Amino acid sequence: MKKIAVFVSGGGTNLQALIDAQKRGEIKDGKIVLVLSSSENAYALQRAKNAGIERVVVSRRAYSSREDYDRAILNALRGKKIDLIVLAGFLSILGEDVVREYSNRIINVHPSLIPLFCGDGFYGKKVHTAVLESGMKVTGATVHFVNEITDGGAIILQKAVEIQEGDNEDILQYRVMRQAEWEILPKAVSLFCEDRIRINGNKTEIL
Numbered sequence: 001m002k003k004i005a006v007f008v009s010g011g012g013t014n015l016q017a018l019i020d021a022q023k024r025g026e027i028k029d030g031k032i033v034l035v036l037s038s039s040e041n042a043y044a045l046q047r048a049k050n051a052g053i054e055r056v057v058v059s060r061r062a063y064s065s066r067e068d069y070d071r072a073i074l075n076a077l078r079g080k081k082i083d084l085i086v087l088a089g090f091l092s093i094l095g096e097d098v099v100r101e102y103s104n105r106i107i108n109v110h111p112s113l114i115p116l117f118c119g120d121g122f123y124g125k126k127v128h129t130a131v132l133e134s135g136m137k138v139t140g141a142t143v144h145f146v147n148e149i150t151d152g153g154a155i156i157l158q159k160a161v162e163i164q165e166g167d168n169e170d171i172l173q174y175r176v177m178r179q180a181e182w183e184i185l186p187k188a189v190s191l192f193c194e195d196r197i198r199i200n201g202n203k204t205e206i207l
Helices: 013-023 044-050 066-077 096-101 125-134 169-193
Strands: 002-008 030-037 054-057 084-087 106-110 138-145 155-162 197-200 203-206
Touching: 002 013, 002 044, 002 169, 013 030, 013 044, 013 169, 030 044, 030 066, 030 169, 044 054, 066 096, 084 169, 106 169, 125 169, 138 169, 155 169, 155 203, 169 197
Parallel strands: 002 030, 002 084, 030 054, 084 106
Antiparallel strands: 106 138, 138 155, 197 203
């Protein structure tokens, strides 16, 4: 049984999707044992408490450099034997130390079809604003491994979502979460825990 740590910063809707999937038995061979938040005010902490999951806050504001923040995160994880880190609305960029320590063991969900609308500066509603301004008819979500390049790791799963007339950032954000993120994130976590993902360079193969 692989131990999962979920990193959060805000409301925790993706965390809740993972918790709900776990309750339904959809995350095979894995269990969420820790929720780490970059903010003490994140509602995701309450969701974790409600589910009986251990919680820890490592506030980004408390550290002047990314290196110091990395060390604090690694200290918070030390001794917990975490097999997989899931970034679920985690707004801080992880530095090289954490990425190296957990190489090919960190996954992130991004609210677009990578390689479109991703990289530095593309997060949250900013992604959906850019998508709508582009005039595209389809968007979606991507679950990928995390490496030293923002949103640059090997893609695990993607799902497309149709853009509809009258969509604004809020409507589109919710539809992408409901129709894509909340579906493919738990599925990707389960695939990892079942050892069904093989990485070949910057591509993955689902076994």
